[in-house]
Amino acid sequence: MSARARLACALGWLVLLLAVGAWLSQTLSFSGDLRRFLPDPRTPEQTLLIDELGEGPGSRLLLVALHGADAQALAAQSQAMAATLAGDARFGFVANGADGGLDAIPERLRPYRYLLSPTLDAQALDADFLRAEIDQRVQDLGSPAGELIEPLLPSDPTLETLRLAEAWLPARAPQTLHEVWFDRAGGQALLLLETRAAGFDPDGQREAVEAIHAAYAAARGEGSGTIELSGPGAFADEIGTRTAREASWIGAIDSIGLVLLLLIAYRSWKIPLLGALPLASAGLAGMAALVLLFGDRVHGITIAFGFTLIGVVQDYPIHFFSQQRAGLSPWRGVRALWPTLATGVAATCIAYLTFLFSGVDGLRQLAVFTIVAMATAALCTRFVLPGLIDPAQRDVATSLRLQALWRRIERLPRPRWSLLVIALLALAVIAWRPGAFWQNDLAKLTPVPAPLLERDAQLRDELGAPDVRYVLTVQAGDAQAALQASERLRPTLDAMVEAGALDAYDMAARYLPSMETQRARQQALPSAGVLRDALDAALVDSPFRGDAFEDFLADVATARAASPLQPGDLDGTPLASTVEGLLVGGEGRATALVSLSGLHDVDAVARMAAANGARLLDMKAASESLVADYRARILGALALAALLLVATVWIALRSPRRALRVLLPMALTTLLVLALLRAIGVELTLFHLISLILAAGLGLDYALFFEHAGDSREDQLRTLHAVIVCSLMTLLVFSLLALSSIPVLRAIGSTVALGVLFNFVLSLLVSRAPGGQGAGEAMQAVLAPGSASIRSQDGAARTDAGRPESAA
């Protein structure tokens, strides 16, 4: 094949990859659902947490703060935004404190007030009660707020509507200035929105965030001020935008750096193109496999972690390029390389197989992606690349600078006991450094920077959100049974509030009593005739006219005949999402949640719950146990993976000494990176684990190739060249990642960069052929049977195949 034909083939391959990429971008839809990346829940706490994470109202809340203008302008902006967004189908509700809660009860539900309010449980709707109430109304009309009350009176002389609205107010609502919510300092107008899209539906959340920004822009007009959004959806959007922005500059510098590096290393403009093809093919093949096996359940994190992990495949073509030299056919070169390369790939793939049995969907996907991608890259390097590369004109082993470097490396002492000392020191740091070893906080699994989380907590506090850690649960067979059971808790809970064990509580039954309770209240309502007589008696000598309350008689008649309200009847009202959030469940089970504010005596509440058939759930403990469970599974898989990896390397190398030389650097590197992270007080997360796995994979390859180079000077030089190029590339990519503003990317970047450094140095020191035996072993290698061919050039003997005994 001519050089022109080879180039055409390479470009053809590139075009094919672009086409596959275009198809995949059409087909592949990522799921942002974090639950896919968590293990199946095993306790009721974990189940609740998992439900809450994805679809729960907590995850769909967006918190908005407006500031940067005077209070009145902010209030006007808040009102205008609320008016725009309340009509937007993407939002379940929009609350900004306006209407003082009276609008929580839509017109069509107002007659139900007598079924929803507890007033009449202890009080009959008789003449005495009505007279007392009507006397109060006279005073209300005489108060400065008289005009406000007046329109309510004809249908509601007992002001039951206001009583309900007051009862439904959150225990600790934000302050109201200019009729909308403000923070305590009065500098920020606050709004609370609930999206219809789930918290981890990135597209739905982005749309919601954009709608909010558009409404704000319209509300602010030419005025001044800024808007701040918080909540899971806003974070997802923020992270997406930030990642895209940083990825574009990191990607640009990476690309330029990698191309320059390859140009300098190989002095051929075609090498960067050829070098990129296996990695690109690997990524696309991995994604195609995911689409075929998992359909639309592919998780965004799989792709992100996956591409991190397959960074190792970029090394495969480099090893091949560095072994190229004049007079050697590329096919022979790659055959010589293959046993080592295949050993590395096989060992790593077998290790990743363990993730298939981890019981976590996301990890299974990660395993499929990584295995397919690594195999693809290896096969591309072995079977396609040699056909496309121009025969080399030079041999990197002839580089004087490289030779000088190697001579200096050879003079380095070969560490033995010092390694043991270093390992013991590292172990000591890992074991005895004070502070938590693992980061169990589920929130830390999200890539949200800490200042944003703090701001979120602050806004939640201002908006009077309940305790996020503890919640009481009452389980029952269906929603009505759960409502009833939670209603029965109320006297005890009220007593606990009285005793100071907690400040306040909230439950669905506070808004929507069980049907049983509503029916009991219906029966207590007087008939039309009885009520009219009572009202007439109450109005004798009253300043009110005799026919002032006809609407009231009609409302009570409606309430008496209505069928009790059920959760579904609340759809479209501000109450719906509140009740939905506190009454969760599905087929054959329902859970009533009792949220608690200002919990002072956890033990007392827990005892009360246990004595009354309820449970006090500790969501923090649940989330931590979930993370711990998850980590246990990964660590289990990793332990098995490590065993399989050792076995594979041992079998491939057929010698425990050689296997030890290859495995030692990567084991030691893992220890050292762990010790360093511990020493600077980093609590380990999943992201560190993934990074350590990648670093170990890289180290395995470095060591395998150094070990494979044996003591042939030229092979050692070529391997040194390849490993220098590989580690520089990886260092460049991951050091840039370490500069990211996103904590997770920083964690991955710094861990891998450290790993590459340690692995490079340790493989060089440990894995290169033992010195001192010199020419004897070299001759042995040269004379060994197999694929070795001997040629003479510059008076030096060399082998093409390096150590033939390693050929599988």
Added chain:
Amino acid sequence: MLKAPLRLSGEYRRPDATTLVREVRVPYSETTTIRDGHAILARAGKPERRFALSRAPELAALQTSFGALLSGDAAALRAHYTVDAQGTDARWSLRLRPRDAKLAQRLQDIVLYGGGEELRCIETTPAKGPAQRTLMAEAAQAALRAGDGADVAALCRGEHAAG
């Protein structure tokens, strides 16, 4: 819905610079104490109720207008209202229009009528509905003397005093 306009009599007090007390004595007894951003409402035979002024803008307006007036704080008054004075020393009126756009949606204006050193009457006109008048001092005495037949509007504007 009432048979006749409601007529109350009682007393406004300002025990200290930050407190305003509105006490109704006839036809019922009710005391509203406004202090530190809170209002405490006490009615005969009922437990006291306490609520934040941020939840009751009408009471807040009462505090800023009436309170400022009683304490002679013209600056505070001008901060919340545009002030428009008319008449002579012997028979003057001060028209207060709320600056706050939200309050203006509910409250058209407050007009204070007086003569010399004496405040006779506060006439509060909501955006919708009839004006509410608070007669003070001499005007209030005159209304009490006149009984149910009193022309409150005329007494408020000081038309009887003039005539």
